[in-house]
Amino acid sequence: xxxxxxxxxRANNVVSSSPSAPPRQHTSRPIVTGTSVLGIKYKDxxxxxxxxxxxYGSLAMFKDVQRISKxxxxxxxxxxxxxxxxxxxxxxxxxxxxDNLNANxxxxxxxxxxxxxxxxxxxxxxxxxxxxxxxxVVGGYKDGKAFLGSVDLRGTAYxxxxxxxxxxxxxxxxxxxxxxxxxxDEGEARALLExxxxxxxxxxxxxxxxxxxxxxxxxxxxxxxxxxxETDWSSASFVVPKAGEDGDGGW
Amino acid sequence: MASTGAGYDLSPTTFSPDGRIFQVEYATKAVENAGTxxxxxxxxxxxxxxxxxxxxxMLLPSSNRRVAxxxxxxxVAQAGLAADGRQVVARAREECDNYEEVYGIPIPPTVLAQxxxxxxxYFTIHGALRPFGTSTMIAAYDEREKxxxxxxxxxxxxxxxxxGAALGKGRQSAKSEIEKLDLTTLTCRDALKEIAKMIxxxxxxxxxxxxxxxxxxxxxxxxxxxxxxxxxxIDAAETWAKKExxxxxxxxxxxxxxx
Numbered sequence: 001x002x003x004x005x006x007x008x009x010r011a012n013n014v015v016s017s018s019p020s021a022p023p024r025q026h027t028s029r030p031i032v033t034g035t036s037v038l039g040i041k042y043k044d045x046x047x048x049x050x051x052x053x054x055x056y057g058s059l060a061m062f063k064d065v066q067r068i069s070k071x072x073x074x075x076x077x078x079x080x081x082x083x084x085x086x087x088x089x090x091x092x093x094x095x096x097x098x099d100n101l102n103a104n105x106x107x108x109x110x111x112x113x114x115x116x117x118x119x120x121x122x123x124x125x126x127x128x129x130x131x132x133x134x135x136x137v138v139g140g141y142k143d144g145k146a147f148l149g150s151v152d153l154r155g156t157a158y159x160x161x162x163x164x165x166x167x168x169x170x171x172x173x174x175x176x177x178x179x180x181x182x183x184x185d186e187g188e189a190r191a192l193l194e195x196x197x198x199x200x201x202x203x204x205x206x207x208x209x210x211x212x213x214x215x216x217x218x219x220x221x222x223x224x225x226x227x228x229x230e231t232d233w234s235s236a237s238f239v240v241p242k243a244g245e246d247g248d249g250g251w
Numbered sequence: 252m253a254s255t256g257a258g259y260d261l262s263p264t265t266f267s268p269d270g271r272i273f274q275v276e277y278a279t280k281a282v283e284n285a286g287t288x289x290x291x292x293x294x295x296x297x298x299x300x301x302x303x304x305x306x307x308x309m310l311l312p313s314s315n316r317r318v319a320x321x322x323x324x325x326x327v328a329q330a331g332l333a334a335d336g337r338q339v340v341a342r343a344r345e346e347c348d349n350y351e352e353v354y355g356i357p358i359p360p361t362v363l364a365q366x367x368x369x370x371x372x373y374f375t376i377h378g379a380l381r382p383f384g385t386s387t388m389i390a391a392y393d394e395r396e397k398x399x400x401x402x403x404x405x406x407x408x409x410x411x412x413x414x415g416a417a418l419g420k421g422r423q424s425a426k427s428e429i430e431k432l433d434l435t436t437l438t439c440r441d442a443l444k445e446i447a448k449m450i451x452x453x454x455x456x457x458x459x460x461x462x463x464x465x466x467x468x469x470x471x472x473x474x475x476x477x478x479x480x481x482x483x484x485i486d487a488a489e490t491w492a493k494k495e496x497x498x499x500x501x502x503x504x505x506x507x508x509x510x
Contacts, residue, residue: 095348102320102344104479105313 026130030082032056034067035206036168037078037137038196039148040176041161042189045217046139046146048078049193051201052226053208060208068214070221072097074142075111076214077118080166081134081153089132092121111140111147111216115157123155135165141216164196167204172196186215198229202238264378274382275375278406281384282331286462287421287453288317289446290328290388291429292401292414296439296470297390298480299328300446302419302454303463318467318479322347324357324392326467326477330418331385331406339387339404342370360391364402364410372408382406386418390467392475399469421453428452439470443484447492464489 037050054062067086068078071093079086093114100108109117115138125132131153140147149159162176179192190213200207209231214223233239259265260273267273286302301317317336318328321343329336346366350358367387374380389402389410403418404410414434417425428449437445447464454462466480466488 091352098322098348101323104316104320 026128027082027133030085030133032061032083033133033206034065034080034083034086035204036164036166036172036200037067037080037135038165038168038172038176038193039078039137039139039150039163040180040184040189040193041146041148042184042186044186045141045215046076046148047186047189047193048076048137048139048214048216049197050078050080050212051197051208052210052212053206054083055206058205060206063208063210064226066212066223068212068223070214070223071114072100072108073220074108074216075114075138075140076216076221076223077114078137078139078214079134082132085132085134089118089121089134089136110142111138112149114138114140115147115149115151115159119151119155119157122151122153122157126154137163137165139214139216140221141218144218146216167207168196168200171199171203175199194229198231201229201231262378263375263380263382272375275407278382278384279386282386282406282418283420283422285330285332285419286317287417287419287425287450288328288330288386288388289417289425289429289449290390290401290403290413290415291432291434291437291442291446292399293434293437293439293442293470296468296472296475297399297401298439298442298446298466298468298470299326299388299390300443300450301328301330301465302421302450303465304460305463306460308461312463316465318465319343320467320477321363322351322357323476324394324469325360325363326390326469328388328390328465328467329385332383333385335383336385336387339367339371339383339385343367343387343389357394358391359393359395360389360400360402361393363391364389364404364412368404368408368410371404371406371410375406375408388416388418390469390477392469392477399475417449421450424453425449439468439472440484443468443480443488444491447485447488448495451489451492451496 032054034054039046039048048068050067052063052065053060054065068076069090071077096109118136118138122132133153136151138149148163149157150163151157162180164173175196176192197211201209209229210226211229212224212226259267263272263274286304288301290299299318303317315333319340320326321340325347327340327343346363347358371383375382383406387404389404392399401413402410403413403416415429432445443466450464464485466485467477468480469475469477
């Protein structure tokens with residue numbers, strides 16, 4: 001039974017042998033967070049999209065944050081969740097990149113290898129009970145093959161043709177699955193992702209209309225500059241949010 | 252115990268009565284007998300060239316590299332014991348990574364040179380350690396000063412900045428050749444040829460083991476990233492150098508005829 005204004009879970013955390021010392025706690029919640037990342041495979045490769053907002057709780061704190069980055073020549077990594085953890089992950093990937101560069105033999109990790117590496121990193125961190133609080137999307141294109149995969153803060157990893165993290169998994173994924181087909185071209189893919197970002201901006205309170213689109217194709221990787229997506233608030237449900245009724249809290 | 256060493260050469264912790272540390276001098280000797288290494292700071296960048304002696308015909312040409320990248324904007328070329336050299340390279344990479352991790356900018360060349368010399372010097376002051384039998388040329392780019400620099404780090408731990416430097420067997424002749432060049436106007440492209448010529452000049456096909464010319468540079472052309480010189484450029488430089496040397500020989504012959 002739950003009591004209002006009371007936290008019942010506290011007692012479960014006390015495992016320390018000494019009665020005075022508080023139990024050792026690692027990260028138990030993210031602080032500065034990014035919301036959804038979307039990814040789809042399309043005819044020429046992979047496309048990733050995300051907005052540029054980093055929220056501090058419900059406060060829209062940083063509005064020009066890059067949440068999709070290149071690593072090496074073939075791979076893109078996007079992240080939802082704790083931004084500082086994302087930056088730490090990027091630093092690890094930079095290290096990987098630098099080691100490859102130092103070897104001077106032209107080798108670079110493929111998107112699949114980056115994905116597998118991140119899976120190991122995330123799983124190891126969670127086994128130390130100190131997870132990196134992110135949902136990552138890895139997209140890439142190498143040797144004529146497109147790759148799209150996702151890794152979460154527990155190290156759970158999967159590949160798919162369409163991927164959405166965070167709120168996007170509820171709001172965007174159904175749209176993406178309905179509209180996606182194997183030979184979707186670049187224009188359609190882009191339109192689809194923008195549609196999804198728009199829906200997310202309408203319905204996800206931690207989302208922004210400033211977005212970044214990126215792609216990985218045979219020509220390499222490209223991350224766009226941030227740009228604003230068009231929105232239309234003339235829909236009846238936005239004009240009269242409660243459809244004339246009061247009290248039920250619905251739209 | 253009667254001759255020169257006279258018992259003072261067993262450890263770098265002990266000076267000889269006339270103020271020398273023999274172990275460190277022996278390490279320097281190891282470098283003097285190694286394949287020639289030439290480095291030049293030119294107008295638009297730094298070029299390093301190595302005469303990599305091939306011990307067997309069955310070795311892959313790219314094996315046992317004597318040039319190494321240590322970060323995007325810094326690299327080395329080494330003369331002496333290859334295995335000792337790798338130790339220095341590993342340390343250089345650590346220093347580069349660490350500096351960038353802490354300060355968020357690429358390591359300035361002076362700092363890299365200083366930290367590496369501290370490392371190498373450490374091996375000359377402990378009885379349980381042996382000095383490195385390697386000299387290291389460091390080419391690096393200073394992001395803030397927008398300047399490229401060349402350093403030479405010796406087994407003693409001394410590290411000095413140079414316009415042009417040479418190590419190994421052919422260092423004497425190479426040095427005097429470098430002195431003839433105007434390094435304030437020379438471009439890296441031309442330096443490739445000059446270095447190839449210097450290395451071929453002190454190479455005697457009948458006496459010396461076959462070698463591979465390894466070259467790396469850091470210049471405007473590479474956006475000041477330290478990179479291996481493309482093989483076609485090395486080949487071109489080698490061909491040019493060999494032709495030059497043949498012509499010089501012919502001239503000599505002519506002189507002899509005339510006299």
